[in-house]
Amino acid sequence: MTEFQTLLTQIQVFLANLLLPSRLYQIAIAIALFAVAQMINMFIAPRLHAWMRNLEDRPKWQLRWLVVLHRRLYLIIFVLLIWTVITFMREVLNTFPSRTFLLSIIGTIAVAWLAIAMIARLIRNRFMRRLATWGGWAYVTLYYLGFIEATSDLLDNVAIEFGDFRLSAFGILKALVVTGLLFFFARLISTQSKSQIEKNQDISPSMRVLMVKFLQIVLYGAAFFIGLKAVGFDLTGLAVLSGAIGVGLGFGLQKVVSNLVSGVIILLDKSIKPGDVISLGETFGWINSLGARYVSVVTRDGREYLIPNEDLITNQVVNWSHSNDFVRLDIFFGVAYGDDPHKVRALAIEAASAVGRILTTKPPVCHIVGFGDSSVDYILRFWITDPTAGLTNVRGAVYLALWDKFKENDISIPFPQREVRMLPDEMEKPPKPLD
Known part of the structure; x- marks a missing residue:
C-alpha cells in the first residue's frame, strides 16, 4: 500500500x-x-x-x-x-x-x-x-x-508469486508492449519483403510462397521469443511446454501436422503453384493461393474451395498447366451416312480453326471413330493455352461453329428415329379364349 x-x-x-x-x-x-x-x-x-x-x-x-x-x-x-x-x-x-x-x-x-x-x-x-x-x-x-x-x-x-517465480502487472504490461512493438516491426518487414519477393519474376511462384511463409515464421517467432527474453522470462521452461506440444501433436493434431508437411512438400516439389488449373474429383478451377493448411481453388462459377494440402498429396490431381499451358480438348459429333466423310473432316477443322481461342500452331484434327446406328461418328481435337478462361465455353463455341458450317454446306446431323406400325391383320383377330 x-x-x-x-x-x-x-x-x-x-x-x-x-x-x-x-x-x-x-x-x-x-x-x-x-x-x-x-x-x-x-x-x-x-x-x-x-x-x-x-x-x-x-x-x-x-x-x-x-x-x-x-x-x-x-x-x-x-x-x-x-x-x-x-x-x-x-x-x-x-x-x-x-x-x-x-x-x-x-x-x-x-x-x-x-x-x-x-x-x-x-x-x-x-x-x-x-x-x-x-x-x-x-x-x-x-x-x-x-x-x-x-x-x-x-x-x-501487484504481483503473483510462486516460489522463485514472480509475475507482476507491470511485467505483464511491459511484455505486451515490447512484444507488440516487435510484432509490429516483424509484420512491417514481412510485408515489405513479401512485395519485393512477389515482384521477382526469376523465382517460381511456388518458391515465392515458400520464401514468404518461411520469412514470416522466422520473423514472428523471433519477435515472440525476443519479447519474452526482453522482459526477463526464463525460456528454459519452454522445454517442458515443447514436450507437451509434441505429445499433443502425436495424438490430436495428426491431420493438422499432415497438412502443414504436405503444404511444404507442395511448395518444394512445385507440383502446383498459384495460377495453375487443376481438377480434383469433381472440382475444377484455378489455384488462387497456397496456405499452410489448405489450397484455395476458385471455380468458374465463383465458388472458392479450401482443399486440405493432404488431399493434393494423396489423391490423383490433374494439373492442366503443370509443365506448360497447352491443353487439348476433344468433342464428339456424328453426321449422316450420305455425307462425304472427307468433306466433313475438312469442314470440321475449318470451323474449329475459326474460333478465336483455338491454337493455329497446333491445328485441329478430325478423325472417324466409328459407324453408329444412324450416323458416322467423328472426334474433333484442338488445343488451347488459356484453361483459366474456361473449358465448357470453348467447347460450346466449337459446337456452334460446327453447326453453322454444316448448315452452310448441307451437312445433316442425324438423330435416332423410330416408327410404330399397326398391322391390320393382327388387330382383326379375335382374342384367344381363356382356359
Whole structure:
C-alpha cells in the first residue's frame, strides 16, 4: 500500500498546485483554446470532407491519410493554437516561464497524443489500434504529469508469486508492449519483403510462397521469443511446454501436422503453384493461393474451395498447366451416312480453326471413330493455352461453329428415329379364349 499512498500523495499535490491563481488562468486559456479549435473544426471539416470526395486518381495511401487528418483535425488545430499562444506569451509579452508552465505541459501532451494517433494508423487491426492508442495516451499523460514512476511502482507491487517465480502487472504490461512493438516491426518487414519477393519474376511462384511463409515464421517467432527474453522470462521452461506440444501433436493434431508437411512438400516439389488449373474429383478451377493448411481453388462459377494440402498429396490431381499451358480438348459429333466423310473432316477443322481461342500452331484434327446406328461418328481435337478462361465455353463455341458450317454446306446431323406400325391383320383377330 506504500506505493499507492505515494501515488495518491503526488496526485493531491498536483491538484493543489492547479488551484493556484497562476495555474487557474492557464487552465482557462487551454479550455478556451480547445473551444475555439472545436468551432474552427466545425467550419473547416465539412469543406475539407467535400473537397476529399471530389478527389480522383489519387493513390489509396494518400486518401487514407487525408481521412486520418480529417478525423484528427480538431486536435491539429488545438496544437497549433496552444503553441502559438505559448510562443506569443514568451516572445512578445516576455511572460515568466512559470506563467506558461501548465500550458506547455498541455501542449506537449497534445502533440504526443497527435503523434500516437497518427502512428497507430499503421496498425490495421482495429482492436489492436485502439489498444495501442489508448495505452500510448495514458503513458505520455502519466509521464509528462510526473506520475509514471509512482504508477510503475504500484503496478510492480501487484504481483503473483510462486516460489522463485514472480509475475507482476507491470511485467505483464511491459511484455505486451515490447512484444507488440516487435510484432509490429516483424509484420512491417514481412510485408515489405513479401512485395519485393512477389515482384521477382526469376523465382517460381511456388518458391515465392515458400520464401514468404518461411520469412514470416522466422520473423514472428523471433519477435515472440525476443519479447519474452526482453522482459526477463526464463525460456528454459519452454522445454517442458515443447514436450507437451509434441505429445499433443502425436495424438490430436495428426491431420493438422499432415497438412502443414504436405503444404511444404507442395511448395518444394512445385507440383502446383498459384495460377495453375487443376481438377480434383469433381472440382475444377484455378489455384488462387497456397496456405499452410489448405489450397484455395476458385471455380468458374465463383465458388472458392479450401482443399486440405493432404488431399493434393494423396489423391490423383490433374494439373492442366503443370509443365506448360497447352491443353487439348476433344468433342464428339456424328453426321449422316450420305455425307462425304472427307468433306466433313475438312469442314470440321475449318470451323474449329475459326474460333478465336483455338491454337493455329497446333491445328485441329478430325478423325472417324466409328459407324453408329444412324450416323458416322467423328472426334474433333484442338488445343488451347488459356484453361483459366474456361473449358465448357470453348467447347460450346466449337459446337456452334460446327453447326453453322454444316448448315452452310448441307451437312445433316442425324438423330435416332423410330416408327410404330399397326398391322391390320393382327388387330382383326379375335382374342384367344381363356382356359
